[in-house]
Structure formats: C-alpha cells, structure tokens
Amino acid sequence: MADKVLMKGNEAIAEAAIKAGCRHYFGYPITPQTEVAAYMAKRMPKIGGTFLQAESEIAAINMVYGVASAGLRVMTSSSSPGISLKGEGISYLAGADLPALVVNVQRGGPGLGGIQPSQSDYFQSTRGGGHGDYHMIVLAPSSVQEMAALTVKGFELADKYRMTAMVLADGTMGQMMEPVSLDFEVTPPPEKPWATTGTEMKRKHNIVNSLSLVPEELEKLNIARFERYELVKQNETMYEEYMMDDAEIAIAAFGIAARVSKNAVNEARKMGIKAGLIRPITLWPFPDAPFKKAATHVKEIISVELNMGQMIEDVRLASECKVKVSLCNRVGGMIPSPEQVLDAIVKASK
C-alpha cells in the first residue's frame, strides 16, 4: 500500500496537479481556496514550473487560456465570487475547445456572501457558468483523497475531450485534513497538433479561436461540440451507490453533504429503515441511471444540499418524476447535520 500523507484538501489538489504534469498555475487570493495558490507558490519554482499571482481572476483565467493554447496542462483555482469573474474566460476556453482545469472551492453567496462552505454554485458549474452553449466536466470530491484523485482525472478528461474540467469542492473539503495517497497512474497528455507552438515553417499556421461570424458554421461547431459531450456522458459519468440494492428511501448528495448523509444512512439502517445513498461524482454529466433505477423501488428521494435546492432539479429529471423528491438543506455556510438528515429519512419512511 502506498504511503499516505496528512494533507489539507486544498494542498492535495495542488500536489495532485503537479503529479498530473501541471507546471503552470495562475490564481488570485480568495478564501477558502488560497492554500492552493500558496502551495503552488512554494512548489512550482522548485520543479521548474510557473506560479504567477495574477492581477485578477479574469487575468488568471486568460493566462490559463494562453498556456492551454500552447498545449500544456494548466490550472487555476478560486472560490465562488472569483469563479464568476472567470466565467468569461471559461466560456472562451469552451469556444476555442481548449483543455484546462478550474477548481472552485465554493463559499456561500450570492454577492460577496460568506467564507463558509456552500454548494450554491451547482447551477453555475453544471450549466456552464458563462455565456453560450457549453458544458464543463464537473467533478465533486467527497474526501481529501478524492480531491487529489479527481484533480488528476480532471486533467486527463480535459485533454481527452478538449474541454474545461472543474473540481467543484467546498470550503469544508478544502480545509479538511485527511491521510491521502498521491501515488497515481497518470495518463500523459495526448498529441496536440492544434496547439499554437509556432509553425517552425513546417506547417500551415494554427489558430486558436472562438469567433465564427457565419451562422451556418457556428451552428456546426456547436453541434459538433455537443456530439463530443455525448461521448463524455457515455464514457465518463461517475457515481457511488451506498446500500441502494434494497433501499426504500434514497438520499442524493455530493461532496460534504454525501459524507454527512452516509452517517445518517447508517443510523437509519440501525433503526431498521432501509435507506441508501446515491452520490454523483460527476455533476456534469449527471448520473441519471442510478436515479432512474431507484425510482422503481424507493418511495422517496431526499436531495441533501448546501443550497436552496439546485441538484434536486437534476434528481427530479433523472427520476422522471416517478417518485417523490424532497429537499433537506442548510445554506449560507451552514452544513446539514446527520441528525437533520436522519430526521428527514425517518419522516419519509412513515
């Protein structure tokens, strides 16, 4: 078994990125993700990489755009208000079909909100976040180990599908310390013949671009992009099912909410209530299949979220309204307790 080290979630993301071959990080300070930047600032110069504190989130994401254009693995990280600023750049990355990794360690909003954990950027991340028709691959870790593993996975998927992957964590996941193994098999980046690395006078010039003024052409580009998204849906959808085989009550939860919910499921089982948990690991693409299946045998699905009810819409869509779907939530930086979730399970079971 590989050696484990005790790390904060934010640091695990940073070290995993380095393991994945990322040598360029651009960011701007914002709580509760600043440890990612601080870690990179220490490590990058020692391994011949680049850490640069940008003048803004907007500049940071555009520096990412530059490195991605040059064909290298690159990342930025931020928290909710900063991600809004990056929205423009993320849309341009999508329009130019550039691979990149963006980390969002969410905090409560809207506006400046607070600095405590939240999952209120679910809509923003799963629907794209910026202007235009596009998606990001959204990965939702639920442990420090997953913070690291999904960071590596994010780089690999970004390269594979030429799109932005987002690790969508929250303040708790970022600040939490757990033992983590950083012993990963990393798929190296593919050849990128489209990258703007200079023609060397050997080929026609490459163009990285999201502008397309001919509507017929722009339509084709959008359709082709969504055909690629279909492949992502088919090949990369990830989720965990816990005690779902005979479940009568299902919990839907991701990230920190899933950890809390797992405790509640265990307590419910002790009380003789057949509860189970479906934990989406990819929020986009959303795992429809386990919810569709659950709808055939559970009497209620409870969506546990740190927001006013965002993922619940996808749960309803996935279960095709064949079963009651309810919300159990806290917001503003508050986290539902296992007791709160257990109460919801007990109520649903009656």
Add this chain to the structure above:
Amino acid sequence: MAKLTFRTDNCKGCGLCVDVCPKKVLQLAPDKINKRGHHPVEAARPDDCIGCGSCAIMCPDFIIKVER
C-alpha cells in the same frame, strides 16, 4: 527602370498610394471597376516611376509590388 505590379482585385481604391507618389505616376482607374467594386489603382505614367517604393509602403492592402 522601375516596374510596378498590382494585386488589382484586392485594391480598395483608397488612393493613399496616389497621393504619396512623388512623381504622380499612379491614378485610380476612372473607367475600371474591380471585383470589390472599387476603382483600382493603375500606373498612368509608368515611365516616370523611379522605384522609390513609397506607394507600396503606404498601401494598407499590400497590393503593390515594386521592382527596380
């Protein structure tokens, strides 16, 4: 002897080359219209050209080649 060649199709007829020519060699062809719908430049007095290249340097659409 200087020689002028024009990428006539790309000329937008702005006339900047005409004005900058020290020998008044060029004119916008009054009786010709190119594919873009402009009166393109032509050498009205080619024998006067001294091959200084000013017209080509001034032309925003690099339509003039100057040889000497």
Add this chain to the structure above:
Amino acid sequence: MIVYDKPHALLDVPLHYCPGCLHGVVHKLVAEVIDELGIEGKTIGIAPVGCSVMAYDYFACDMIEAAHGRAPAVATGVKRADPSKVVFTYQGDGDLASIGMAETVHAAARNENITVIFINNAIYGMTGGQMAPTSLVGQVTQTSPYGRDPKLCGYPIRVCELLSELEGPEYLERVTVNSIPHIRAAKKAIKKAFMNQIEGKGFSLIEVVSSCPTNWGMTPQNALKWIEEKMLPYYPLGVYKDRSNGEVK
C-alpha cells in the same frame, strides 16, 4: 531587385478593413519585422476583440484570438509556456486602454517579456464608432454625439505616459503611420520592440497613432491630416521609456 513586396509573414488574402484604414500598414510593418528577424516559425500573435480580431486570418504565424482586453494575460500564458517563443499582441485603444487596462498595466509592471502593438485611433471601430478612452476632447462619436465632454467622461488617456511611470516596462514608444517617414520610424520602433523580447529585455509597447476614416467620417487623405493636426498635439511622438538605455521621457 525587389523594392517592395508583400511580406512572407502576411498571407496573400484580402484584408477586411475599410478603404484607407491604417491597420493594414501596421500589419505589414509587424510582418516585415518578423521576416527580417527570421522568427515567423516561432512567433505567436494574439489579437483580441476589436477591428483586428480577425488578424488570425492574415498573419502566417500561429495566432490566437482572445477575449476583449485580455491579450496581455493570454500572452503571459503563452510566453511562460515556452519562453523561447516570440509573442506579440495587437490591440486597439478600447481593448488596451479601457476594458483591458488592468491586464496592460500589470503586464507592463511585471516587465512581461512580450511585444505589444497598440493601435490608437481614438475610436471604437468595429462596433461602429463609439467614444474610446483615447477619443479627444470635443471629438464627436456615436456615444459622444455632442463632442467628448470632459466634465461627463473625463479626459483621453495617454498610455505611453501613464505606463512610463511604472518601474517595470522596458520600452515604450509612440509612433504614427500617416506618412512615409513616419512609417519608416514606426517600423524601426516595432523592430526594436521585437528585438527587446528576443534579447530577453522585457515588455515593449509601441503605440501607433492611427486613423479610422470611416468612423471619423472623412476621406483616408483627410484622416492622415487629422492625425497630424489633432492627434499628434495631444499624443506627442517619441520614446517614453527605454530602460536598458536609462531613458525616461
């Protein structure tokens, strides 16, 4: 002997610019410099939103289109990905001095080793002639229909002077391209800006006072005169910073 022909670093395609627009002249100068330095194969150009956003169809080197104002940040990424490459941005006044002012100032402050070609024609061309951060006091545009009123919207920004206050940048020069001698001087400046990057000296910005006959509402010929009579008194030509030579205007 060829006195002048299309530079190799420009593709043989028609430009979309209006008749008499000086963008083409500056494109040529950049391409001539790329040819003369033999760097086409390792040059990456970045053109953000503005009239020159489609420059990627014109230059023969690798090209990137960028979001409005963000070219210096994108260039920072490209250059840091591989410092052996030559990276230039080609930006207009709205792009560089309004929406992208932060990116401009900070790239200069970092002395980012890139070359910035800044076209100042005192107007937003692509969107049809709105007031730019460099529009002159009294200048009539679509969004200053009674003339730019400094009480309402302040004064035009002199970018070279502003950046010259920074410790960071290596080279700042303002040139124009409204006459043959000025074009020759502009080329010299642009060449120096590329040379500085190749020599690792850092951030060089060449501000080119240019024209927009269409949106200024005048003939190309009168636009050249307007540069001389109206623009240059407010935007004096010259070197504003040449750090390696200890020169600060």
